[in-house]
Amino acid sequence: MDLKYLRTFRTIIDEGGFSKAAEKLNYTQSTITFQMNQLERDLSTILFEKIGRKMVLTKAGEHLIPYVDEILQSVDKLSFLDEHLSECQGDIQIGVGESLLCYKLPVILKEFHKQAPKARLFLRSMNCYDIRNELISGGLDLGVFYEDVGGFGSNLISKHLGDxxxxxxxxxxxxxxxxxxxxxxxxxxxxxxxxxxxxxxxxxxxxxxxxxxxxxxxxxxxxxxxxxxxxxxxxxxxxxxxxxxxxxxxxxxxxxxxxxxxxxxxITAICAHHKNKWISPLMQLFLNLCDSLTCDTGR
The missing domain is CATH 3.40.190.10 (Periplasmic binding protein-like II)
Known part of the structure; x- marks a missing residue:
């Protein structure tokens, strides 16, 4: 089984469809279809079925998601075996509320790149409700936003950044x-x-x-x-x-x-992640750097 098929499967789930996954991964849609056909063949099951014009997850596909997440998380851990952050080449996906991104995070982002220059940080300026939803669904590693949106349940672990x-x-x-x-x-x-x-x-x-x-x-x-x-x-x-x-x-x-x-x-700013998310060294670095925000609350 090719690992990239599992990453493609997870991307289809995250992006909400084959065409958006193709755009995200810079593949043709036919490549996405081929990979999913191969994955279904390897697993001897049907993962997607066509309903109308949409490809929809089958029950088998839904049951596969946590196993794929576990495998991809283990692979991510292997990429961080080097003890030195300066050598880390992993990716980190962070959604940030626009006001916080413009006025609170630039110093943190500068220090992050200084300490982990080989890491790839993917930033998205997002609405706070969308950040919450993406964290719960697993589409983001971290979110910096206002907890006033609520609706976390027990799904998210948050770090208080300031009022x-x-x-x-x-x-x-x-x-x-x-x-x-x-x-x-x-x-x-x-x-x-x-x-x-x-x-x-x-x-x-x-x-x-x-x-x-x-x-x-x-x-x-x-x-x-x-x-x-x-x-x-x-x-x-x-x-x-x-x-x-x-x-x-x-x-x-x-x-x-x-x-x-x-x-x-x-309003209360937080940095949050899913409760089941493995805290990679890059995530931990970002969380640690966010401590500086708690020192300037209200300034």
Whole structure:
């Protein structure tokens, strides 16, 4: 049995289909099909069946998954037999929330590459809910995100990284015109500039507005926090963001905080992995480096 067939099988599961697995592995779809046919022949069982236009796992395929994971995990362990991290050539898949990736992780990533220069670190900027789901399904080794998404059950082991305040911010001009976000039952004719709907801090602020019956003009939905900040600085609207993302703009007077009844709200950052995940030396290095984040909580 060829080991690469097992890796292809696991990739099909992770990516959700043959075509996406082919794209991920840089194979043709016919290569994926050939490998799965060979694996089925080696195992004398049917792993996939065609339903409509989709290839779906059979019961035998579902039962194979934990055995494949065990084999691939053992192979990964063999790649780390060298005691020196500087010689490690393994891969590590990490999903990170965009705000944390932009403002909290660069120093950690720099040190990671310094200590393990031959490792391949695959970073994905992701929504926190997607990170949680990918960790539970085994698609990621580690996730750095906000635990406020919940829904972990007993599946994940998490490391507390810090509790960070979130603040409502505007340009000085906008704040002078609309300084009150405490009085209820109001319509305020400016837009909210914020991340996509599953963004944790967006959900907190939108719930606050619903509770207060505060209606904003509309929502401008963007992925990039630097872009959000630039629009807010230029009087386009307001935003509700982790304070560490606007620290410099606040200190320079380019942005100002607008008081709310949730001004003391904090969100909790964690680094998590699946409870059954083998902690490779590279994962342990990253977890250790994350300790530096716990030293600057709230700064």
């Amino acid at each position: 960070y305040p979130v603040v409502l911010v505007a340009s000085p001009k906008i704040k002078s015109s609309y300084p009150d976000f405490v009085t209820p039952d109001r319509t305020i004719p400016i837009p909210l500039i914020i991340n996509e709907p599953n963004c944790i801090f967006r959900q907190i602020f939108e719930q606050y507005c619903r509770d207060k019956s505060i209606i904003l003009d509309h929502t401008i939905e963007l992925w990039s926090i630097p872009t959000i900040k630039n629009l807010v600085k230029n009087d386009v609207g307001i935003s509700f963001l982790p304070e560490f993302t606007v620290k410099e703009e606040l200190s320079r007077g380019e942005l100002e905080k607008i008081p709310t009844d949730i001004s003391g709200t904090k």
